[in-house]
Structures are given as structure tokens and as C-alpha cells.
Amino acid sequence: MIENEPPELPRGIALAWGVAANPQRGPKREMSVERIVEAAVDLADAEGIGAVSMAAVASALxxxxxxxxxxxxxxxxxxLLMQEHATGVPPESxxxxxxxxxxxLALYTEQVLLYQRHPWMLSLPITGSPITPNSSAWLDAALAALDGTPLTAEERVAVALAVTGSARWCGIVQAGYTEQSRGSGxxxxQVAVREAELYDRVITPEEFPALRSAIDHGVFTSPADPFxxxxxxVLDGVTSYMAGLDRGAAxxxxxxWIELDPAEVAGDRRLRDAQKAVREAEKALRDARKVERQALRDAGERLARTRR
Known part of the structure; x- marks a missing residue:
């Protein structure tokens, strides 16, 4: 083996870059990776990622x-190829x-729209950096947007990830509401109104004062876009940070990184048991405080009745 030889590309990534070997023999009728992927994406768009199987795609073709x-x-x-196809390249605009x-901001908006068009993409796991061509193009566009800024290479990647992460989180929430709409009609x-009504039934000012205040201010039915x-x-913060760099700040x-303790990663039994005991104690404390709040309310009502 040659020392420092680069790793071989996994077949999925090689297919995405168009450098995988083509099959020597195939079906008599026209077939290609592109047709397979397009059919799979159409199936996922119509019925969700759970409907995609090799048998289902083959049947569609x-x-x-x-x-x-x-x-x-x-x-x-x-x-992987479905995600690459659906992702496409960032609009030239x-x-x-x-x-x-x-x-x-334009890249953020386009990514949110991308997740709205193909919500099944959000259920695919993130297994590493975007090594495929189209995914790389989105990261390249974000980094190119930051050309000429005083940010370091690491900081530019961090900002790009913040934009991508915000778009993905927005997509996850919007896809959830869309799925509820489809299931409920x-x-x-209307889904937001129903959600606010459900919160209104269970959230009390004694137990969740900040959340109750937000509900009373109509946050769940507000037309404002929190994302x-x-x-x-976030970009305000980046702007302020850059201004400091321009003034000579370091x-x-x-x-x-935020990481789990190695013992927790290893699944140490004693650690798991101790963590379970902590969770149970915290739950018992919350329950006890709930009982205390109810007792205070009851005592207050009794006192009010005696004063009438």
C-alpha cells in the first residue's frame, strides 16, 4: 500500500461526482442512475421518504x-443521491x-424553500461534511459571500453553518405544521390556533409563568416569523463582531466542543443508574412543587371565602 494514499471514495459519493464505474450490463430498456434518482425523489415528494424502497422505485420505472x-x-x-438531486445548486441570483x-439572507431563504419543497430531506441523518457536488456548492456560496470580510477561514465556516442550521430548524418546524395540516385537514x-388552545388549557401562570405570559401575548398565533x-x-452579532475586528480587536x-463524558459514551451502568436517579429526583421535586402551588391556591381560595 502506498503511504499517505488518499481514501477511496464511497460508491454513493463517487456516483454523485460522476466518477463511479458504470455497470457492464443492464436491462435492455434505457436505464441510468439519473432516472433512478429522479423516480425516487418523485416518490418521496409525493408519499414521503418511508415510501422509498428499491422495489418501489423499480416498480415506478x-x-x-x-x-x-x-x-x-x-x-x-x-x-445520498436523492438528497444531492433535490438540493440542486444555489440560485445564481x-x-x-x-x-x-x-x-x-438570500441563501437562508432559498434553503428554507428547499426544505418546504422536499420535507423528506429533513429526516435524513447528517453523517458528516457535505462532500457531494451540490451540497458543496451551497457551502461554497456561503463562504464566497464572506469574501473580503475580516473573518478568519474558521469564522466564515462558523457563520455559514449558523445560516444553514437556522434554515434547517425553520424547515423542520414548518414541515411539522404542514404534516399536521395534511393529517387534520x-x-x-388553524393548526396554530388549535395549538394555542391546547397550551391555554394546560399552561398555568403558577407553574410556567414565562410561557403563560407569552401565550397571553398571542405568540402562537402571531404572523411574525420568529426564525x-x-x-x-445572528447576523447583527456577526456585523458587530466584524466592526470590532476593523477596530483592531483580537x-x-x-x-x-460540547461533548458527552467518555464514561457516558461508553454506557457505564453505574453512571446510567445515577443519572436515572437524578432525573427521578428532579421529577419528584417538580411534582412536589406542583402540589405546593395547588395547596397555596386552595388556601387562598378558602381565605377569600372566609372574608366574604
Whole structure:
């Protein structure tokens, strides 16, 4: 083995880049990786990711599952290619805008729309950096938007990830409301009203004072977009940080990741038992405080009646 030889590309990634070997023999009728992936995406868009199987895709194309395996040898590879196809490339309009902030906000908006068009993408696990061409193009566009800023390479990636993460979180929530709408026959606005009514029944000011106040202010039926507000404030922070760098401030270096304790990762039985005991104690404390609050309310009502 040659020392320092680069790792071989997994077949799914090689297919995405168009460098995988084509099958020597295939079905007599026209077949290609592109047709397989397009059919799978159409199926996922119409019925959800749970409807996608090699047999279902083969049936949609009029072939046998074994015919597909000559082109895409594993379902995981198919899912990767589906995500790549649905992702596409960032619209050129996002690159011609003036200023890094306008470009990043445009990329954020386009990613939210992407998740609305293909909500099944949100159920696919994130297994690493975006190594496929289209996914790489989105990251490249975000980094290109930050060209000319005083941010370091690491900081530019961090900002790009913040934008992508915000878009994904917005997509997850919106996809959930859309799914509720489909299942209940209610419009998204009606789903929000029903949700607010359910909160109204169970959230008390004694137990959840801050949340109760938010409900009373109508946050669940407000037309305001909390996700857009959040990403705008994130970019406000980046703007302020850049201004400090322009004035000569030092870059903030954060190298500590949030990680589980190795003993917890290893599944130590004593640690799990201790954590379970803590959770049970915390639940008992919450229950006791709930009983205390109810007792105070009852005592207050009795006192009020005696004063009448």
C-alpha cells in the first residue's frame, strides 16, 4: 500500500461526482442512475421518504429491483443521491446581490424553500461534511459571500453553518405544521390556533409563568416569523463582531466542543443508574412543587371565602 494514499471514495459519493464505474450490463430498456434518482425523489415528494424502497422505485420505472442494483448497489447510496438531486445548486441570483449579509439572507431563504419543497430531506441523518457536488456548492456560496470580510477561514465556516442550521430548524418546524395540516385537514393557521388552545388549557401562570405570559401575548398565533428574526439577530452579532475586528480587536478563539463524558459514551451502568436517579429526583421535586402551588391556591381560595 502506498503511504499517505488518499481514501477511496464511497460508491454513493463517487456516483454523485460522476466518477463511479458504470455497470457492464443492464436491462435492455434505457436505464441510468439519473432516472433512478429522479423516480425516487418523485416518490418521496409525493408519499414521503418511508415510501422509498428499491422495489418501489423499480416498480415506478417498470423494472425489477435487481436491475436497479446494477446502478445503485445500496439504499444508503440512493438516499445520498436523492438528497444531492433535490438540493440542486444555489440560485445564481444569490451571488449577484450586494453585500455579504444580503447574500447570506438570500441563501437562508432559498434553503428554507428547499426544505418546504422536499420535507423528506429533513429526516435524513447528517453523517458528516457535505462532500457531494451540490451540497458543496451551497457551502461554497456561503463562504464566497464572506469574501473580503475580516473573518478568519474558521469564522466564515462558523457563520455559514449558523445560516444553514437556522434554515434547517425553520424547515423542520414548518414541515411539522404542514404534516399536521395534511393529517387534520386544517390550514396551517388553524393548526396554530388549535395549538394555542391546547397550551391555554394546560399552561398555568403558577407553574410556567414565562410561557403563560407569552401565550397571553398571542405568540402562537402571531404572523411574525420568529426564525427570520433570529437569523437577523445572528447576523447583527456577526456585523458587530466584524466592526470590532476593523477596530483592531483580537479574534475570539473557541476550541472547546460540547461533548458527552467518555464514561457516558461508553454506557457505564453505574453512571446510567445515577443519572436515572437524578432525573427521578428532579421529577419528584417538580411534582412536589406542583402540589405546593395547588395547596397555596386552595388556601387562598378558602381565605377569600372566609372574608366574604
Amino acid at each position: 417498470g423494472f425489477t429491483p435487481m436491475s436497479l442494483y446494477r446502478y445503485v448497489s445500496a439504499k444508503d447510496d440512493l438516499l 444569490t451571488r449577484v446581490l450586494e453585500g455579504w449579509r444580503a447574500k447570506l 386544517l390550514s396551517p393557521d 427570520r428574526f433570529a437569523i437577523e439577530r 479574534h475570539e478563539q473557541t476550541t472547546e
